[in-house]
Amino acid sequence: MSMTKQKTSGNPDALAGDESRMYADIFDAVMEHRLPPKTKLTEQVLCEIYQLARHNVRKVLAQLAHEGLVDLEPNRGAFIASPSEQEAKDMFELRQTLERLVVQKVADDKPVTELTRLKDMVQKERTAWQAGDRATWIRLSADFHVELAQLAGNPLLTDMLRRLVSRTTLLIASIDAPGRNACSFDDHAGILAKLEAGDKSGALKCMATHLDSCAHRSLMPEAQRFDLRGALNRR
Numbered sequence: 406m407s408m409t410k411q412k413t414s415g416n417p418d419a420l421a422g423d424e425s426r427m428y429a430d431i432f433d434a435v436m437e438h439r440l441p442p443k444t445k446l447t448e449q450v451l452c453e454i455y456q457l458a459r460h461n462v463r464k465v466l467a468q469l470a471h472e473g474l475v476d477l478e479p480n481r482g483a484f485i486a487s488p489s490e491q492e493a494k495d496m497f498e499l500r501q502t503l504e505r506l507v508v509q510k511v512a513d514d515k516p517v518t519e520l521t522r523l524k525d526m527v528q529k530e531r532t533a534w535q536a537g538d539r540a541t542w543i544r545l546s547a548d549f550h551v552e553l554a555q556l557a558g559n560p561l562l563t564d565m566l567r568r569l570v571s572r573t574t575l576l577i578a579s580i581d582a583p584g585r586n587a588c589s590f591d592d593h594a595g596i597l598a599k600l601e602a603g604d605k606s607g608a609l610k611c612m613a614t615h616l617d618s619c620a621h622r623s624l625m626p627e628a629q630r631f632d633l634r635g636a637l638n639r640r
Contacts, residue, residue, distance in 0.1 A: 420465060423455045427465050430637045433540040435474065435485060436578045439637075442487035446475065454639045473572035488576055496573050497620035501613060503566050504550065508596070508612050510557040512605035519556055520597055526552060527597065530590035546589040547574040553596075577622050592618070 420428050434440040451462045466483045469475035476486045488496065511519075526549055533542035550570045554563040592615040599608035 420468065423457050424461055424465050427451065427455045427457065427462070428468065430639070431465075431469060432474065432544075434637055435575055436540040436543045438578075440485050442485050442576075444485040446483040446485070448482065450634065454634060454637060471568075473568045474575055486572060486575055488572060493573070493576055493620070496569050497616060500566070500569050500573065501616050503562060503569070504554075504612050504616060505609060506562065507554045507557045507566070508600070508608050509605065510559070511553060512600055512603075512608055514558065515556050517601050520601055523549065523552055523556075523593075524597055527590050527593045530593065534590065542589075543574060543578050546593070547571065549589075549593050573619065577619055589615075 431440065431446070446466060448459055448462050448466075451457070451465075452459055455462070466475055466477065470477045470483070474486055476484050478484065526545055530542055530545040530549070533539075533545060547570050551563065551567050554566045557563070592611065596608055596611045596615065599605075599611055
């Protein structure tokens with residue numbers, strides 16, 4: 406990969422040092438197909454890999470769980486999130502409702518100049534894809550939706566959408582083979598073009614079509630067994 410690896414999605418700002426490295430490794434391993442849904446994240450192994458105390462490992466896992474990337478199961482441990490087909494359907498249905506509201510508010514309230522940062526983000530998406538940096542490309546694809554929500558000016562709406570975006574992105578990333586479906590930046594660019602032109606109905610239609618395409622790709626894969634050390638490149 407020719408691009409410099411960027412900071413991962415979510416909110417790992419409360420993490421530092423080896424905690425932050427563990428977070429980034431797990432996030433990237435998920436997005437690069439090395440850790441599929443249902444993979445168990447064994448605390449003892451993670452402690453050994455990152456030379457962290459158990460409470461530090463649990464702090465990272467709790468952060469990943471808060472963002473919807475990891476499921477914490479009582480008496481069983483931590484697993485890469487594995488939303489059911491019904492949950493996937495429900496999440497995308499809710500995303501359609503929330504992101505329609507986002508587009509409406511941005512179209513009504515925000516000047517065109519506010520879209521500049523998002524246009525830059527779309528270009529970074531394209532650059533990451535062209536460089537073969539899958540993890541950065543997927544991260545930016547997810548962050549686009551959260552950044553657009555922030556423009557709507559409703560923090561509660563943004564927080565609700567952040568978790569949905571994170572969890573559905575994980576779902577799609579675990580299914581799509583690398584090299585396929587390189588359309589997110591084109592869809593995002595289309596949404597911004599409609600907003601820039603003052604075409605609210607067109608922007609709403611573009612967002613709905615984009616989310617429909619994402620939902621269509623959300624069939625669940627079969628569970629697989631993986632070596633945790635190998636998946637995290639920490640042999």
